Amino acid sequence: MEVKVVRKVLDVNNTMAEQNRKLFADKNIFVLNVMSSPGSGKTTTLGKTIARLMPEMRTAVIVGDVSTTNDAERLAKTGAPVVQVNTDAFGGDCHLAAHVIATAAATLPLDDMDLLIVENVGNLVCPAEFDIGEDRKVVVLSVTEGEDKPLKYPLMFRVCDAAIVNKIDLLPYLEYNKQETIENILQVHPGMPVFEISARTEDGIDDWVNWIKDNVRRKKAL
Numbered sequence: 707m708e709v710k711v712v713r714k715v716l717d718v719n720n721t722m723a724e725q726n727r728k729l730f731a732d733k734n735i736f737v738l739n740v741m742s743s744p745g746s747g748k749t750t751t752l753g754k755t756i757a758r759l760m761p762e763m764r765t766a767v768i769v770g771d772v773s774t775t776n777d778a779e780r781l782a783k784t785g786a787p788v789v790q791v792n793t794d795a796f797g798g799d800c801h802l803a804a805h806v807i808a809t810a811a812a813t814l815p816l817d818d819m820d821l822l823i824v825e826n827v828g829n830l831v832c833p834a835e836f837d838i839g840e841d842r843k844v845v846v847l848s849v850t851e852g853e854d855k856p857l858k859y860p861l862m863f864r865v866c867d868a869a870i871v872n873k874i875d876l877l878p879y880l881e882y883n884k885q886e887t888i889e890n891i892l893q894v895h896p897g898m899p900v901f902e903i904s905a906r907t908e909d910g911i912d913d914w915v916n917w918i919k920d921n922v923r924r925k926k927a928l
């Protein structure tokens with residue numbers, strides 16, 4: 707019985723996600739869904755990323771948190787239009803669902819956008835289960851989280867199209883095997899691109915930004 711309820715929720719979400727996907731295709735907007743555990747550096751990475759993408763790529767952001775507008779305020783400094791979703795209004799959900807994205811997107815200038823970046827709620831489990839109508843999913847893992855996370859939370863790494871290993875500026879201070887982490891990511895998802903970056907020093911960030919640009923250009927060329 708419980709399984710049926712869960713499936714129904716996901717079926718409804720998938721239908722909404724397809725409607726979102728069609729809307730974004732009609733508007734020629736590439737949509738990136740960025741996920742991670744709390745504090746791995748999504749907002750910091752996106753602030754630096756958006757600064758490099760604009761104005762060449764007209765970018766807007768939907769940012770999800772259970773509570774506060776902290777991240778929206780941080781990302782608004784880039785000049786990009788930002789919508790903050792607080793899921794406590796939706797029962798404190800641990801993820802962004804497709805209908806929430808539809809509501810938030812309706813407030814954005816969709817006719818003047820090339821790229822929509824969604825910063826999902828910090829959680830390495832639930833967001834992986836919810837299609838929001840995005841083109842690509844990305845997981846951010848920071849070097850303070852341990853090498854085994856791809857093996858312990860495999861769905862997240864399986865559904866994503868790229869992974870970021872962030873905070874590499876901290877490596878000299880840690881007992882941490884970065885190579886083992888990357889091998890674990892590739893064990894769960896063979897061939898997935900992995901970007902090793904420091905959002906703080908911006909080391910490695912160009913390859914990641916170029917990956918986004920290539921994806922946006924590919925969609926707009928369709």
Ligand SMILES: Nc1nc2c(ncn2[C@@H]2O[C@H](COP(=O)(O)OP(=O)(O)OP(=O)(O)O)[C@@H](O)[C@H]2O)c(=O)[nH]1
Pocket residue numbers: 742743744745746747748749750751777827828829872873874875876903904905906907
């Ligand atoms: N040393 C270092 N610190 C970083 C780096 N990236 C982010 N941080 C710090 O990590 C903390 C969390 O970063 P956020 O960008 O807020 O992380 P987040 O994933 O957006 O967090 P939630 O939205 O709450 O899930 C902040 O104190 C950042 O300054 C990095 O590359 N190196």
Ligand SMILES: [Mg+2]
Pocket residue numbers: 748749750777825
């Ligand atoms: Mg954040």
